[in-house]
Amino acid sequence: MRDLVNEMTSCLSVDGVRITRKGKALLDVEHLSMDGPGPTLILGPNGSGKSLLLRCLHGLIVPDRGQVRQDGVVLNAEHKARQAMVFQQPVLLRRSVAANLDFVLKRQGLSRSARKARIEELLTEGGLDGKARQSARSLSGGEAQRLAILRALALDPETLFLDEPTSALDPSATQMIERMILRASTRGVRIVMVTHDIGQARRLAADIVMMQGGHVVEHGAAKQILDAPESDASRRYLAGGLVT
Ligand SMILES: Nc1ncnc2c1ncn2[C@@H]1O[C@H](COP(=O)(O)OP(=O)(O)O)[C@@H](O)[C@H]1O
Ligand SMILES: [Mg+2]
Structure with a gap:
């Protein structure tokens, strides 16, 4: 069993991470630090770099510059072995x-x-x-996604990444998955999840990372960002409701 106290103080961070393709910066994050105990939800319009950021955090993509760190140490194979990822379409x-x-x-x-x-x-x-x-x-879509999450949890991960895991599911299937995610979080698994569902962010998030054009435009407590966003980009996104 993992040490819950360590878990609570563990920190996943990004410094000066940039991914460039054909001269265009697809992802450009100066600094991001996730160290709170509750789920981190990543929001932002389509193409804003949410999936790229998640893939960097999981070490699936090595950025052209900059570092991802776990507890201050550059992400290594040992860290990656303690991470798991669930995609929008379950892979079974x-x-x-x-x-x-x-x-x-x-x-x-x-x-x-x-x-x-x-x-x-x-x-x-x-x-x-x-x-x-x-x-x-x-299995039904919801059952298949639950199995994909169980398979990720079977690894006893320190961090679980989820990329829009409920975007193809109906509300009741979504609710079951949200409950699984919250239970995992309560057990001490760090949750980092992409969603375009603002209601879901409200239900799950302790903190929210708001992305726009490859940048993190805002990161803070969920309530603060949802109720009183500081950046224009966040305000526009939240005012648009279910922007895809
Ligand atoms: N392998 C790739 N090669 C070139 N461009 C990519 C690649 N992967 C993603 N992109 C581009 O990077 C941007 C961010 O993509 P992505 O992170 O998937 O966005 P999001 O998940 O927020 O919808 C998009 O403009 C996308 O087209
Ligand atoms: Mg995506």
């Missing part, structure tokens, strides 16, 4: 629900009986009891 193996979880648990070197117990626990956590033997490909 063509196997049973249980096998999708077992695959991850095996790589962690758990014994057969420990894996079996952990799978049960995870299925209950995701409201997928009784679906262990079902083909993952036959």
